[in-house]
Amino acid sequence: MPRKKSDKTTIHDIAYELGLNASTVSRALNDNLAVSKKTRELVKAKALEMNYQPNHIAAALRRGRSNTLGVVVPAIDRSFFGRVIRGIEEEADGAGFRVIVCQSFDSSAREREMVDTLRGLQVDGLLISVAKDTGDNLDLYQKLISSGFPIQFFDNVPSSLEVVPAVIIDDRRGGYAATRHLIDQGYKRIAHLRGPQHLHIYRNRYLGYLDAMQEAGLEVNDDSVLEIVSHFDSGKEAFEELWKRKTRPEAIFSASDFSAVSGMKAALQLGLRVPEDIAFIGFSNEPFNELVSPALSSVDQQPITMGQIAAKRAIKAITSEDDEQPDDRLVLMPAVVVRESSGAK
Amino acid sequence: MPRKKSDKTTIHDIAYELGLNASTVSRALNDNLAVSKKTRELVKAKALEMNYQPNHIAAALRRGRSNTLGVVVPAIDRSFFGRVIRGIEEEADGAGFRVIVCQSFDSSAREREMVDTLRGLQVDGLLISVAKDTGDNLDLYQKLISSGFPIQFFDNVPSSLEVVPAVIIDDRRGGYAATRHLIDQGYKRIAHLRGPQHLHIYRNRYLGYLDAMQEAGLEVNDDSVLEIVSHFDSGKEAFEELWKRKTRPEAIFSASDFSAVSGMKAALQLGLRVPEDIAFIGFSNEPFNELVSPALSSVDQQPITMGQIAAKRAIKAITSEDDEQPDDRLVLMPAVVVRESSGAK
DNA sequence: TTGTATGCGTTATCAT
DNA sequence: ATGATAACGCATACAA
Numbered sequence: 001m002p003r004k005k006s007d008k009t010t011i012h013d014i015a016y017e018l019g020l021n022a023s024t025v026s027r028a029l030n031d032n033l034a035v036s037k038k039t040r041e042l043v044k045a046k047a048l049e050m051n052y053q054p055n056h057i058a059a060a061l062r063r064g065r066s067n068t069l070g071v072v073v074p075a076i077d078r079s080f081f082g083r084v085i086r087g088i089e090e091e092a093d094g095a096g097f098r099v100i101v102c103q104s105f106d107s108s109a110r111e112r113e114m115v116d117t118l119r120g121l122q123v124d125g126l127l128i129s130v131a132k133d134t135g136d137n138l139d140l141y142q143k144l145i146s147s148g149f150p151i152q153f154f155d156n157v158p159s160s161l162e163v164v165p166a167v168i169i170d171d172r173r174g175g176y177a178a179t180r181h182l183i184d185q186g187y188k189r190i191a192h193l194r195g196p197q198h199l200h201i202y203r204n205r206y207l208g209y210l211d212a213m214q215e216a217g218l219e220v221n222d223d224s225v226l227e228i229v230s231h232f233d234s235g236k237e238a239f240e241e242l243w244k245r246k247t248r249p250e251a252i253f254s255a256s257d258f259s260a261v262s263g264m265k266a267a268l269q270l271g272l273r274v275p276e277d278i279a280f281i282g283f284s285n286e287p288f289n290e291l292v293s294p295a296l297s298s299v300d301q302q303p304i305t306m307g308q309i310a311a312k313r314a315i316k317a318i319t320s321e322d323d324e325q326p327d328d329r330l331v332l333m334p335a336v337v338v339r340e341s342s343g344a345k
Numbered sequence: 346m347p348r349k350k351s352d353k354t355t356i357h358d359i360a361y362e363l364g365l366n367a368s369t370v371s372r373a374l375n376d377n378l379a380v381s382k383k384t385r386e387l388v389k390a391k392a393l394e395m396n397y398q399p400n401h402i403a404a405a406l407r408r409g410r411s412n413t414l415g416v417v418v419p420a421i422d423r424s425f426f427g428r429v430i431r432g433i434e435e436e437a438d439g440a441g442f443r444v445i446v447c448q449s450f451d452s453s454a455r456e457r458e459m460v461d462t463l464r465g466l467q468v469d470g471l472l473i474s475v476a477k478d479t480g481d482n483l484d485l486y487q488k489l490i491s492s493g494f495p496i497q498f499f500d501n502v503p504s505s506l507e508v509v510p511a512v513i514i515d516d517r518r519g520g521y522a523a524t525r526h527l528i529d530q531g532y533k534r535i536a537h538l539r540g541p542q543h544l545h546i547y548r549n550r551y552l553g554y555l556d557a558m559q560e561a562g563l564e565v566n567d568d569s570v571l572e573i574v575s576h577f578d579s580g581k582e583a584f585e586e587l588w589k590r591k592t593r594p595e596a597i598f599s600a601s602d603f604s605a606v607s608g609m610k611a612a613l614q615l616g617l618r619v620p621e622d623i624a625f626i627g628f629s630n631e632p633f634n635e636l637v638s639p640a641l642s643s644v645d646q647q648p649i650t651m652g653q654i655a656a657k658r659a660i661k662a663i664t665s666e667d668d669e670q671p672d673d674r675l676v677l678m679p680a681v682v683v684r685e686s687s688g689a690k
Numbered sequence: 691t692t693g694t695a696t697g698c699g700t701t702a703t704c705a706t
Numbered sequence: 707a708t709g710a711t712a713a714c715g716c717a718t719a720c721a722a
Contacts, residue, residue, distance in 0.1 A: 010699055021709045026701060036707060051488070056465035057402040057411070058699035061714050066402070076430065076446070082422020089448065098462055101421070101446045103434065117443055120401035143396075258636065265638040288633035291603065293610040355715055366693050371717060381691060403715035406698050 009052040018046055029054070060122050068098040069314060070118030072128045074106045074156075079286055080303050081129065084154065087307020088127060095315050097124075108135025115140065125150035125314040130158055132199060150317035154310045155301075157329070159200055165317075166329040167310045171201045174299045174334035175208020175253070178281045181297070181336050182251045183216045185344050187279060190218065191249035192225050193238050193259050205255045205283060223247050228259050235262030243270070250278065251342070257282035261292055264341060280341040294340030302332050354397040363391055374399070405467050413443040414659060415463030417473045419451045419501075424632055425648050426474065429499065432652020433472060440660050442469075451476045457485060470495035470659040475503055477544060495662035499655045500646075502674070504545055510662075511674040512655045516546045519644045519679035520553020520598070523626050526642070526681045527596045528561045530689050532624060535563065536594035537570045538583050538604050550600045550628060568592050573604050580607030588615070595623065596687065602627035606637055609686060625686040639685030647677050 011025040018025070020039070027035045028043035035043075046052075060066035069092055073081040085101060092099045100123065104111035108131045115137075118126060126144070130137070130153065138158055144151050145165070153166035182190050192209045195202030206225070213220045223245040228234045238259060242249060254260035260282030267278050274280060274294050282289065285300040309330060356370040363370070365384070372380045373388035380388075391397075405411035414437055418426040430446060437444045445468065449456035453476045460482075463471060471489070475482070475498065483503055489496050490510070498511035527535050537554045540547030551570070558565050568590040573579045583604060587594060599605035605627030612623050619625060619639050627634065630645040654675060 008699095012699080022699085023701075023710080024708055026699095027708085030701085034707065039707080053461065053464050055406075055467065055699050056462070057467050058406055058714090059701070061400075061403050061406055061698090061716095062700045062702080064714070075427070076421045077424050077427020079422050082420070082427070085421065086448075098466075099447075102444075103431075116398065117401070119398050121443075122400065122402050261633075261636040265636065268638050286633075288606075288631075288636065291606040291610065291633065292637050293613050353715095356717095357715080367715090368694080368717075369692055371715095372692090375717080379691065384691085400715050403698090404717070406700090406714090407716045407718085409698070 008055075009047075009050045010055070011052075014043060014046050014050060014052060017050070018042060057122075065318075066098075066122045066124055067096060068100055068121070068123045069311065070115075070121070070123035070126050071099060071101045072104055072111055072114045072118070072126070073101070074104050074129060074131055076101060076103055080155070080284055080301060083303035084129070084307040084310075087304035087309075088311040089307075090304075091308045091311035091315070095311075095319075097311075097315060104131045106131045106133050108133050108137050111135075112137050112140060115144075124318045125152070127152050127154060127310050127314055129153065129155040132156070132196075150314050152310045152314045152317075154306055156199070156201060164329060165313065167306050167313070167332065168329060169301045169306070169332040169334050171204035171334070172208040172211070174283065174301070175205035175255075176212045177208070177334060177336045178205075178253050178283065178299050179209045179212035180216075181338065182253060182279060182281060182342060183212060183218070185251075185279065185342060187251035188218055189247060189250045190224070191242055191252045193228050193235070193242075193252060193254040193256075193263065194225060195228060195255040197227070202255050209253055221247075224249070228254075228256070235259030235264075236266040239263035239266040243267075251275075252278065252280050254280065254282050257284045257286040257289055257296060257298055260296055260298075260341075261288070264292070264294075264296065274341055275343045279343070281336075285337055289337075289339065297339045297342040298337050300335045300337050302334070306332060353400075354392075354395045355400070356397075359388060359391050359395060359397060362395070363387060402467075409467075410663075411443075411467045411469055412441060413445055413466070413468045414656065415460075415466070415468035415471045416444060416446045417449055417456055417459045417463070417471070418446070419449050419474060419476055421446060421448055425500070425629055425646065428648035429474070429652040429655075432649035432654075433656040434652075435649075436653045436656035436660070440656075440664075442656075442660060449476045451478050453478050453482050457482050460485065460489075469663045470497070472497050472499060472655050472659055474498065474500040477501070477541075495659050497655045497659045497662075499651055501544070501546060509674060510658065512651050512658070512677065513674060514646045514651070514677040514679050516549035516679070517553040517556070519628065519646070520550035520600075521557045522553070522679060522681045523550075523598045523628065523642075523644050524554045524557035525561075526683065527598060527624060527626060527687060528557060528563070530596075530624065530687060532596035533563055534592060534595045535569070536587055536597045538573050538580070538587075538597060538599040538601070538608065539570060540573060540600040542572070547600050554598055566592070569594070573599075573601070580604030580609075581611040584608035584611040588612075596620075597623065597625050599625065599627050602629045602631040602634055602641060602643055605641055605643075605686075606633070609637070609639075609641065619686055620688045624688070626681075630682055634682075634684065639688075642684045642687040643682050645680045645682050647679070651677060 011022045015022045015025045028040045102114040111131045157166040194206045197203045226238050228238050260280050264280050281297040283299045285298040289296040356367045360367045360370045373385045447459040456476045502511040539551045542548050571583050605625050609625050626642040628644045630643040634641040
């Protein structure tokens with residue numbers, strides 16, 4: 001029969017068994033140099049034997065530090081975020097930090113809840129990609145930032161905040177590079193399937209498209225651009241709509257891989273050849289791009305690097321003694337990945 | 346200037362401001378009926394004003410309950426797990442539970458670490474889909490289960506444990522249904538791309554294939570079955586290998602959507618028509634199945650339902666007073682989703 | 691209805 | 707090198 005009603009072993013239990021004091025056990029378990037090597041090993045052996053599980057939350061309560069990073073993303077089943085999180089975990093692992101992931105499901109109300117929950121769990125820092133339903137969490141974030149709480153935004157950052165510590169990619173550059181690639185391949189009539197323009201990531205991809213077209217002296221008219229709403233369905237409809245217009249495109253730059261693939265599918269069903277009759281390039285470099293036929297060219301957003309850097313900056317802010325000023329934004333460069341769907345004309 | 350060095354508001358701060366006692370504040374915040382409606386509102390208003398953030402870990406330490414569920418999956422960027430987690434969160438939300446998600450990256454050593462971490466974080470229950478690198482965590486799980494700790498496995502469960510509380514799908518039935526569907530469509534020479542047979546999910550899908558073939562009196566010989574290793578690349582090679590054999594298949598049932606799609610791609614590149622020359626059906630019902638052309642038929646594993654049920658059972662085990670016996674396994678039925686790739690012959 | 695006292699498991703500051 | 711003690715923020719049994 002155990003000493004206590006709960007069967008959980010604590011440092012007190014170990015101390016009791018060994019005729020020691022709890023503080024010694026605590027020190028031994030934490031590899032404190034003050035405690036003799038002999039007792040240290042004794043304690044560790046006993047801890048193993050008694051199946052001791054350190055209570056991290058008690059330690060966190062006492063220390064005021066949990067060694068935990070909180071992450072909020074719109075949805076973890078989006079491969080981009082999955083890969084960002086992978087990068088975060090890699091970096092956190094190396095620094096002895098745990099990672100807790102929450103989903104906002106693109107609702108800013110839920111995002112706020114998640115932030116509260118994570119703060120209640122005493123996370124030492126926050127990594128956030130804000131919901132598309134960009135609500136009024138700005139106050140919250142402004143307060144958090146100016147209170148000196150370690151926070152890093154990534155990918156989709158709150159738009160109307162002045163100084164935001166963030167890691168983002170240069171979407172405009174990405175849009176430019178994708179379009180430029182098509183131009184270099186010899187295409188002239190290039191259409192753009194753009195995303196909702198109130199989201200700056202989509203707005204910037206569109207601006208990059210315009211940059212490249214203008215630079216090359218190519219015409220952009222009402223027929224060239226079409227806005228898509230939902231990722232999944234509308235690529236097909238968008239393509240069919242484009243194809244009906246009086247000046248048919250030779251190539252399409254889509255702001256999303258999903259609509260690119262579904263547009264491509266619509267093209268194939270019309271009996272068109274890709275890229276001979278119509279070329280495609282998407283954005284995000286989703287894993288399935290390699291699987292479809294023809295394989296879809298795209299723009300890679302370096303999600304793993306993004307996660308690593310964001311985590312690194314957060315951890316630095318946490319561990320550095322002096323309350324340094326919030327880092328400003330760091331901008332990553334996107335990279336065009338050329339596959340079959342945008343071969344030379 | 347704040348009363349304390351730390352700027353975090355505690356119930357003591359609120360009590361001080363209001364000339365009350367911390368316990369009253371605690372009660373008020375928890376909607377305890379004992380405290381008068383008036384003070385309750387007063388406290389809540391003050392809490393809001395002072396931007397009070399409840400310290401959940403302190404509460405958890407005191408209560409011995411964290412209202413948190415720990416989830417361990419091989420990788421969150423696999424859409425199946427993403428959807429299971431969605432189901433878990435839905436269920437947990439409704440019951441006032443938080444969810445912490447960790448990844449094992451298919452390493453049982455890391456899986457063990459994650460379990461320890463989560464237990465250290467005082468999660469009230471554990472939901473686990475075990476790593477493919479099925480190591481020797483059996484002792485750990487056996488101990489956990491018999492100690493009465495609320496734990497639920499899902500999808501991939503530890504194989505060599507007798508009584509395992511788990512929610513799984515009937516993979517054998519799924520393999521049978523997929524193959525049966527092809528048979529019903531009129532195909533006779535049906536090949537199977539099977540996964541590593543030491544994993545029972547793949548073994549069962551293979552057995553289901555055999556069931557259906559045998560039932561229909563169709564021949565299965567050495568040419569019919571091929572084992573694939575990595576999801577991504579080997580579908581192509583596997584298909585080319587199958588196509589070289591003396592009896593070419595008319596249809597292929599692949600144990601994974603990834604290899605099905607990449608096999609399909611290889612077929613298309615050989616100039617074959619799908620499904621006229623060769624039909625395909627995969628397994629898992631990945632989202633990209635709808636996007637590829639032709640759209641890939643597959644077997645749906647009901648991931649959201651799986652998550653909901655697993656969470657529900659875990660929460661029930663947590664909240665029910667009596668230490669009831671561990672639930673045994675609950676088996677979900679998979680559903681064939683017919684798309685273009687397996688049209689009638 | 692509210693206040694007082696205690697403890698959850700750990701770590702840090704003393705003292706020895 | 708080790709022990710005694712207090713404190714982290716909260717919830718609860720008990721007292722008033």
